[in-house]
Amino acid sequence: MVAIIKTGSSVHNVFNYNENKVKQGVAQCIAEGNYPVDLEQMNISMRLNRLLKQNALNENVKRNSVHISLNFDPSESTLSREKLIAIAHTYMEKIGFGEQPYLVYQHHDAAHPHIHLVSIKVKPDGSRIDMHNIGRNQSETARKEIEKSFGLVEAQGRKSNSDSTLKPIAASKVSYGRIQSKKAISAVLDGVLSSYKYTSLSELNAVLQLYNVMADRGNENSRVFKTNGLVYRILDTEGKPIGVPIKASDFYNKPTLKFLEQKFASNNNVNTGMKNRVKNAVDLALFAKNIRFSQLTKLLEKEGINIVCRKNTEGLIYGITYVDHTTKCVFNGSALGKQYSAKAIQERCSLIGSKKPHFDTDSSLKTHADKISDANSKDLFQDNNVTDTGVLGKIVDVLTQPQFDANYIPNQLKGKRKKKKRKGQSDNQ
CATH class of the missing domain: 3.30.930.30 (BirA Bifunctional Protein; domain 2)
Incomplete structure (x- = not known):
C-alpha cells in the first residue's frame, strides 16, 4: 500500500x-x-x-x-x-x-x-x-x-520498480475526448510540477515536452493570452498539439499561470553546484574532437540529462534547454553561459564552422584537464567517435583525483621562525 x-x-x-x-x-x-x-x-x-x-x-x-x-x-x-x-x-x-x-x-x-x-x-x-x-x-x-x-x-x-516511473503519454492510445485527455495530462503534471525546478514557461515546457504535454498560453491575440489564461495540450510524435485542450483551472491542483509564476519565483535561487553539474557534463562530453550533436545528446542522456531543442519553421535550432533528471533542475543554455547556448554548442559540435572544442575559463575543469598526460589522452580518444560508454568514467576518475602535497603543512601548525641574530647585535637593542 x-x-x-x-x-x-x-x-x-x-x-x-x-x-x-x-x-x-x-x-x-x-x-x-x-x-x-x-x-x-x-x-x-x-x-x-x-x-x-x-x-x-x-x-x-x-x-x-x-x-x-x-x-x-x-x-x-x-x-x-x-x-x-x-x-x-x-x-x-x-x-x-x-x-x-x-x-x-x-x-x-x-x-x-x-x-x-x-x-x-x-x-x-x-x-x-x-x-x-x-x-x-x-x-x-x-x-x-x-x-x-x-x-x-x-x-x-517498490519505488525502484520501472512500472512506477513517469512515462510519456502515448498519444496514439489516447481517445481525444475530454475526460481521457485530462486524465493523461494530469498524471504528467502530478509528476513534474512539484518535482522539477523551472523558472519560466519555456523551461517547464522543456520537461513536459519529454512526456508529450505542453502548457500553452496561445498567441498574443488570443483570448486565452489576453486574460492571462493557460491550457494544457497533448503533443503528437512530431511535437504538434492534438486533441482537446484542457483549461488549467479544470485540474485538481489548479496549475494556472498565476500558480506557475509563483513557482518560477521560488525556483530562482538554484544552487550553483547544480548548474556546474550540467556544465561539467557538457564539457566532458565535448572533450573529444569533432563530436556530433547527436553523440552529445546520447552521452548526456547517460548522465541523466536531456537536451531539448527549440527549432524554427525551417528546422534550424535556435534554442537549447537542459533537463537534469538527477537534480530535477532545468536550465536554458544561455543561463549556464554563452558556451552552452544553442549557437555555441553547435559550433563546439562542429555543426557550424570548424572551431575546436574549448572549456569555460571560469571552470576548474580546465585546470584539471591540463594535467592529463598526452599518453592518457591518446588512450582515451583513439578516434573521433566517442562510442565507448566508459570514456566519461575514465575522464571523471582522472579529473576528480584529489590534489595532495605530502610536504604541505597548514599555516596554523607551523612553528614560529626563529630570527637569526645579526653579527654585532645584542638582544637588548
Whole structure:
C-alpha cells in the first residue's frame, strides 16, 4: 500500500474533485467518519457542510483541507468494499485523524485499486492538527502495520520498480475526448510540477515536452493570452498539439499561470553546484574532437540529462534547454553561459564552422584537464567517435583525483621562525 497525503486551502476543491468522479461514474462514496447520520441518509450538501462548519471554528488555518489517497497493488483488485472501509478507518485512526470528520471514496479510474479520503485539519475544539512530517512518521508507521494486519502487498522497496516511473503519454492510445485527455495530462503534471525546478514557461515546457504535454498560453491575440489564461495540450510524435485542450483551472491542483509564476519565483535561487553539474557534463562530453550533436545528446542522456531543442519553421535550432533528471533542475543554455547556448554548442559540435572544442575559463575543469598526460589522452580518444560508454568514467576518475602535497603543512601548525641574530647585535637593542 502506498499513501499520498496532500493539503490545500479549499475544501470545496477536494470535495468537488471526488464528487465529480462520482458523477462521471468512475467513483463511489463508500463510507464516512464522525458524521451525525449514516452515509445513506446524507445528500451532497450535508456531506460538504459538515466539513465546512468545523473548519469555520478556526479561520486562521489557511491550508485546512486534507486529501489522502491509499493505493494498492494491481494484484489486489479483488479487495472487497468492506475491507477497504476497514483499512480507511484504521489508517485515519493511526495517523491522528480518528476523531475528525472524513469521507471515503473508492475510485475506478486507474489500473490499480485505490481509495481517496477527504478530511480537514481543524479539530472539534477549534485547534489545528500539526501535519509536519506526518507522511514520514505517522503515515509510514500506519502503512506498515496495515499491510501486516490486512495481509496487503508490501510497498517497501517498490519505488525502484520501472512500472512506477513517469512515462510519456502515448498519444496514439489516447481517445481525444475530454475526460481521457485530462486524465493523461494530469498524471504528467502530478509528476513534474512539484518535482522539477523551472523558472519560466519555456523551461517547464522543456520537461513536459519529454512526456508529450505542453502548457500553452496561445498567441498574443488570443483570448486565452489576453486574460492571462493557460491550457494544457497533448503533443503528437512530431511535437504538434492534438486533441482537446484542457483549461488549467479544470485540474485538481489548479496549475494556472498565476500558480506557475509563483513557482518560477521560488525556483530562482538554484544552487550553483547544480548548474556546474550540467556544465561539467557538457564539457566532458565535448572533450573529444569533432563530436556530433547527436553523440552529445546520447552521452548526456547517460548522465541523466536531456537536451531539448527549440527549432524554427525551417528546422534550424535556435534554442537549447537542459533537463537534469538527477537534480530535477532545468536550465536554458544561455543561463549556464554563452558556451552552452544553442549557437555555441553547435559550433563546439562542429555543426557550424570548424572551431575546436574549448572549456569555460571560469571552470576548474580546465585546470584539471591540463594535467592529463598526452599518453592518457591518446588512450582515451583513439578516434573521433566517442562510442565507448566508459570514456566519461575514465575522464571523471582522472579529473576528480584529489590534489595532495605530502610536504604541505597548514599555516596554523607551523612553528614560529626563529630570527637569526645579526653579527654585532645584542638582544637588548
